[in-house]
Amino acid sequence: MATLHTVNKSPFATQSLLSCLAHAKAGDTVLMIEDGVYGASAGTGLAEAVAGLGGGVTLAVLAPDLKARGIDAARLMDGVKSVDYAGFVDLAATHDRTQSWL
């Protein structure tokens, strides 16, 4: 049973991304949306923690939300998959369930 997790708050504001990554299992995908996209930036104070906890899971980010915040895709952490809304729908369809970390 693979789960798609969505996180919509910045890891610099709440613990939900780090908590989500600590709970996610291998085969799951963690999709960062809305302010959650800040968690996908390389070179931040939390990038190492995100990469370390995200070892067994797929990390993804919603590209329109990155663009809305002026974050260049080139500044993403290695291995983070960038998806559009159609890609978000595909992730929801290909995982068995969705858990929103609100």
Next chain:
Amino acid sequence: MKFGIVVNEGPYTHQASDTAYNFAKAALAGGHDISRVFFYHDGVNVGTRLSIPPQDDRQIQEQWTALAKEHDLDLVICIAAAQRRGLLDENEATRQGKDANNIADGFRISGLGQLIEMGIQADRTVTFGD
């Protein structure tokens, strides 16, 4: 695939009702069905027809109404959350002795049973909120 969508955050708060709308639009464009959209907590405020956003801002209620019309979507507003926040349809306004109603086209007021039913009928339920 059938998607159920829950919107828990009010419009113009952060981004949840926008993300939910864009997700719904993309799902429909991808050939999926949306069995229902359930507006809960502050999300019920999306369904007022009296909101007047600036012209160059996103028209959240109108977008949902148009999408519902185009795809025959079932947009359900939670009754208990709606009554707390002053959102009434014609029936409820009469029943509660109020002098007006404000629900927008394409939305209907119903109960939590509709949320449970959506969870059973949909293949996936995706929640958007604060």
